[in-house]
Amino acid sequence: MLCCLSNNIQFTPCTVTTVIVNSDNLKAASVIDRPMMETSSSIAKLCKVCLRLDIQRMTHPLHPCRDPLPCSTPPINNTRYGADLSLGSVDEIKSRRLTCDICRLIAESLDKVPSELDGGCRIRESAEFCNFELPQNIKARDPSITHFHLTQASVIFDPSVTNELYAPPLPWELKERDNRSSRYIVNFQARSSAKTGDTTAASPQTEQEFLSAIGGRYVSTQANAQLIRAWLHRCENKHGGDCVPSKRLPGGGDREPTFVVDVIQSCLVDTPSQCRYIALSYVWGTAPVFTHRLENTQDLRKISSLLSFPIPATIRDAITLVHAIGERYLWVDSLCITQDDWRMKDAEIMQMGSIYSRALFTIIAAAGDHANCGLPGVEHGTREQVQRILKLGGCELLTVIDVHKSSGGIDDTIWAQRAWTFQERALSNRVLVFSQSQVYWSCGVASYSEEQALEEVGDIDRHRPSFPQRSAADCLSWEPMQPLEYCDLYSDLLTAYRQRRMTYKTDILNAFNGVSEILAAVQNDTFHWGLPESIFSYAMTWSFIGHSARNHVDVPFESDGSREMIPIPSWSWAAWSGEDPGHHDFLRAGDSNVVRPVIHFDIVDRKHQLVRITERSWLDRPDDRARAVWKTEQPHAVQSPTRHLPFTTGQLHFWTSFANVRAIRYYRVQGPGAVSYTISPSPDSQPNSNSIDYHSEIVHQDFVVVAASGPRELILLAIEWKNGVAYRIGRTVVEEAEWVRVENRQWRLIILG
Numbered sequence: 199m200l201c202c203l204s205n206n207i208q209f210t211p212c213t214v215t216t217v218i219v220n221s222d223n224l225k226a227a228s229v230i231d232r233p234m235m236e237t238s239s240s241i242a243k244l245c246k247v248c249l250r251l252d253i254q255r256m257t258h259p260l261h262p263c264r265d266p267l268p269c270s271t272p273p274i275n276n277t278r279y280g281a282d283l284s285l286g287s288v289d290e291i292k293s294r295r296l297t298c299d300i301c302r303l304i305a306e307s308l309d310k311v312p313s314e315l316d317g318g319c320r321i322r323e324s325a326e327f328c329n330f331e332l333p334q335n336i337k338a339r340d341p342s343i344t345h346f347h348l349t350q351a352s353v354i355f356d357p358s359v360t361n362e363l364y365a366p367p368l369p370w371e372l373k374e375r376d377n378r379s380s381r382y383i384v385n386f387q388a389r390s391s392a393k394t395g396d397t398t399a400a401s402p403q404t405e406q407e408f409l410s411a412i413g414g415r416y417v418s419t420q421a422n423a424q425l426i427r428a429w430l431h432r433c434e435n436k437h438g439g440d441c442v443p444s445k446r447l448p449g450g451g452d453r454e455p456t457f458v459v460d461v462i463q464s465c466l467v468d469t470p471s472q473c474r475y476i477a478l479s480y481v482w483g484t485a486p487v488f489t490h491r492l493e494n495t496q497d498l499r500k501i502s503s504l505l506s507f508p509i510p511a512t513i514r515d516a517i518t519l520v521h522a523i524g525e526r527y528l529w530v531d532s533l534c535i536t537q538d539d540w541r542m543k544d545a546e547i548m549q550m551g552s553i554y555s556r557a558l559f560t561i562i563a564a565a566g567d568h569a570n571c572g573l574p575g576v577e578h579g580t581r582e583q584v585q586r587i588l589k590l591g592g593c594e595l596l597t598v599i600d601v602h603k604s605s606g607g608i609d610d611t612i613w614a615q616r617a618w619t620f621q622e623r624a625l626s627n628r629v630l631v632f633s634q635s636q637v638y639w640s641c642g643v644a645s646y647s648e649e650q651a652l653e654e655v656g657d658i659d660r661h662r663p664s665f666p667q668r669s670a671a672d673c674l675s676w677e678p679m680q681p682l683e684y685c686d687l688y689s690d691l692l693t694a695y696r697q698r699r700m701t702y703k704t705d706i707l708n709a710f711n712g713v714s715e716i717l718a719a720v721q722n723d724t725f726h727w728g729l730p731e732s733i734f735s736y737a738m739t740w741s742f743i744g745h746s747a748r749n750h751v752d753v754p755f756e757s758d759g760s761r762e763m764i765p766i767p768s769w770s771w772a773a774w775s776g777e778d779p780g781h782h783d784f785l786r787a788g789d790s791n792v793v794r795p796v797i798h799f800d801i802v803d804r805k806h807q808l809v810r811i812t813e814r815s816w817l818d819r820p821d822d823r824a825r826a827v828w829k830t831e832q833p834h835a836v837q838s839p840t841r842h843l844p845f846t847t848g849q850l851h852f853w854t855s856f857a858n859v860r861a862i863r864y865y866r867v868q869g870p871g872a873v874s875y876t877i878s879p880s881p882d883s884q885p886n887s888n889s890i891d892y893h894s895e896i897v898h899q900d901f902v903v904v905a906a907s908g909p910r911e912l913i914l915l916a917i918e919w920k921n922g923v924a925y926r927i928g929r930t931v932v933e934e935a936e937w938v939r940v941e942n943r944q945w946r947l948i949i950l951g
Contacts, residue, residue, distance in 0.1 A: 242588060245298035247285055255323045257593035259388045260409050261347040262340070269329055269345065282320040285353070291319055303586055303597060304353050307383040317357035319383060325352035327387075330655045335401075336408050348412060350598060351386040385598035386588070387414035390651035402654060414596040415651045417636050419583045421575035422648060423522040426630060429639040429646050430523065430559065432653060433628060440642035441627055455553050456542065457490075457534040458527040461520045464505050466490065466498040466533060475527035477557035478516045479622035479629075481613050482532075482701075483568025485510060489537040498533070509533075511572035512563045519561065519576055529553060532569075540754070540761060550712030551625055551719070559628035559641075562619075567612040573632040584635050585649065599635050599649050608633060617700040621712040624691070678720060681814055682792070685736050688717065689785040692728075692740070692771065703751045706772045726801055727770035727848060732814045735905035736793040738769060739913055740785050741929045746776025755804050755847060767848040768926040769915075769950050793913070794906040796829065799852045802845040828855055828903065828912065828938050849923070849951050855903040855937070856946040863928075864894045875899065875916065875930040877937070900924075902948055903937070910934045915950075923951040 263269060285291055285301075288308055294301040304319060329347045332338055357380070390413035402408035433441050458475050460467045469475070488508050490498060497503055504517070513530050520528045535546045546553070554560060565574050575581035588595040608631060613619050623629065631638040636648040646653055679687065695710055707728055714725040723730050729737035751773065752763040766773040799811040862876040901914040902924070914937075916928035937943070 242299045243297055245294045245301055247294070248298055248300045250283060251300075251321065252323050253590050256351045256386060256595060257388050257590055259324065259327075259349040260412065261324070261349065262343040263329065263345050263347055264342050265344065267331070267345055269347075282322045282354070285319040285321055287318045288316060288355075299588070304384055307353075308355065311355060317355060319353055319355050322352045322354065324349040325385070328652075332405060332408065333654070333656055336403070336405055339405050346409070351595070352382055353384040354380055355383045356380045386595040387598050387650070389414045389416070389587075389594040389596050392651050392654075408654060411651060411654050413651055414598070415649050416587070416596060417585050417599060417648045419575065419581050420578065421519070421573070421581070421632070421637050423519065425648065426519075426637065426639070427523045429630075429653070430628075433639075433641050433643070437641060437643040453549060453552055454556065455529050455534055455549070456546065458529050459504070459517060459533055460526060461517045461528055462526055464502045464517075465500055466495075466503075467527075469527075473527055474525065474558055475529050476516075476520050476525055477554055477560040477622070477626065478513065478528060478530040478563070479554075479560050479613070479619050479626070480512045480516075480530075480563035480569055481567060481616055481619070483566075483571075483612070485568035485570040487532050487569045489532045490535065491538045492536060495536065504533075510569035511577070512566070512569045515573035515576040516561050516563075519573065525558065529557065541756075544754070544756065547708050547711055548715065550621060551715030554622055554625035554712060555627060555716065557626060559630055560622060560626035562613065562623065562629050562631040564608050564611045564613045564631050565634040574634050575632070575637065581635065596649070600647075608638075615697075615699055617695065617698040617705065617709040620695050620698050621710060625712050625716060676716075676720060678722075681733060684717075684721060684730075685733050685785075685793075688730060688733065688737065692785065696771070703749050703775070704753055706749075706751065707753060707766070710772075726811070727767055728772045729770060731811050733793075734799060734811050734813050735795040735797070735913075736785065738904050738915075739793060739907075739929065740771045742774070742776035746774050748773055749775045764847050765951075767850070767951055769850060770848075792908055794908075796906045797852050797854050797904055799850050802847050802849045802851070804847050806845045806847060808845065808851060828934055828943075846951065849949055851947070851949055853945060853947050855943055856900065856948065857937075857940045857943045858898055858900050859940055861897055861899050861901075862894050863897045863899070875928065877901070877914075877930070877932050877940075901930075902946075902950075906934075907931055912937050917948075917950070920951075923949050925951055 285304070288311070291301050292305045292308065295305040296302070308319075327348045327350050329345050331345045390411055392411035392415075402411055454469045454471075454473055455475075456469060457466050458469045458473060459465075486508075487510055498507070509517075510532075513532065516528055516530065520526070531546075536542050561573070563571070563573055565571060572580050584597075584599055586597045608614055611633075628641040629639070631640070638648075639646040644653075691713055692710075695713070698709075700706065700709060710728060714728065714730075717723060717730060718725055721730070721732060723732045725731070726734070748768065750765065752765050754761050755764045768774075795813040800808045801811055803809050859877050864874045864876070900917050900919070902917060903912050904915050905913040907913055910933060911931050912934050914930050914932060915926050916930065917924040918927050919925075
């Protein structure tokens, strides 16, 4: 093992000199337009334990590999990485914090560990981070090398293990159990020699130039506008059509927003033709938000008017940032939508898919829980310096800001939990994410962060990724899909969306309208109360895993120039509030997960007209041609729905198989648990009274068939009646043969409200 002498090591505590760039049109604007430089250093102090570290291995993190890709060799077991080195117990490390700079950094992180837990730390000098190939334009010095592994030095905390009787943890023990698991405390990464954000610099031409540009990057207290410009420049010039923001929707249904903010003139303007604008995604929260209203429209359009209005910090920082990176226009909902003009507001909400998908990129304000939190690092003094530098002779190690956090910790933010921000992320082709400690970029081709200089790398097999992870939102398709593929995507999007929270229940459909708009345009489809027409039967199969209840929400609908409040129909997922823990699929269609439309539905539209719902054929699977026994054995012919019934917008009218059936209803008394039914149990079946968590009862329940699952299953809705109209209260799946055995089945016209 190579040891390092303490007099060859310098520690830089990252004291920075702040340089402020003032905009001519925005008072007190303070965006850094070039990288911040650290200005002081001191000789590092190392203890006897840390002097045993292999500094050569820590400061040279690139390891060539001859194994074929994808590389299947577990990095931890690979001999080139070496074994972990023990650093001692928590108490020992903390006792050395005054005499050793490495122990001090570890101790600062250990201070965040619950004091009642004991344990020790070990360091893995070469922990796998990612692996990558050389770009095609760079010739390898050794042709047998297939790729390179990039490593980091990782300090791991291992809590002491006590002899305990194993049992499932109680709710109040979950956090304590999590604290007993090993975790990454501090990571060190070798610093890159690349110049930060230099868009004029030539790309590396040799293997040595390329590899020297890979590594960690210093992150100052202020956001690096030059680096952000470089990310955008690289995306626009090197990523081709995969990241084009102006994807035109089929049929020409997309349009530009009505207004944008001109950051140079500091006012609201009509959106220019072919406008190049940036969008903002943020959380309104509880802070007062200045909004565009009919009474201040003319004032907002005056040059420099935004300098005198109380614009929230997040929006003002976004204006400052857009100006600093050399762009001119910003779209933000509170200013660019007239909030008390309901016609305009409804129209803009219906166009959210176009607004966010056509933006040059979207700024995501992921830090904070309200609109006045700002964008950390834009205004001076709004971002703390959390990174440290160790100077090791001619090399430097940087502490890693995001230590094994999924999505850079973004998933745990209020922004990631709000309903409105779901579609704003899903619809954006490029995003610039402001976390509390650094900025991230993600587009259709690459993901970048302030602390990692990996821009020159193409395809990365990333073992420990930073933000953003791929999710259902990232899989939103812009190309027509086959029915099964469409069902899977819709299910993924809806399942992810239903995990989000909203302040106003009336927003439940509006906050999903942008996604609906894109799907409808791409698939040449129509949405009815959140359900796509072409796969309507499948969309009817939604159900909660946990407790659920009708939310009885009325939403505004425009008809013949007037606005009326309409209750969301019970058959729509938007009419229900409930729990769906664990991200289970919100749409569950039985064992086969393939739904066959077997019922013809008519819906009452906003003009109070009855319109047939047209579903696409599912005959691309052989078992979809199975004969529907429960229909052919019915004594009554299918009739058309009568046109003489009172119509209410959102009602479904359909003829189907109906029966009142003796059933056992199961539900959980408290906590998550699906409501389920056993149809036509044996006469001697009795409710189970032995379970504390679950309750069951004998009910005589009305059921109707709404779809078929696979070749031999039927999907039923449990319904209740009010004034001759049925309302959904549950869902179950039964074998077709079991339903055929029900004696009192009828072929009946159902009006489902």
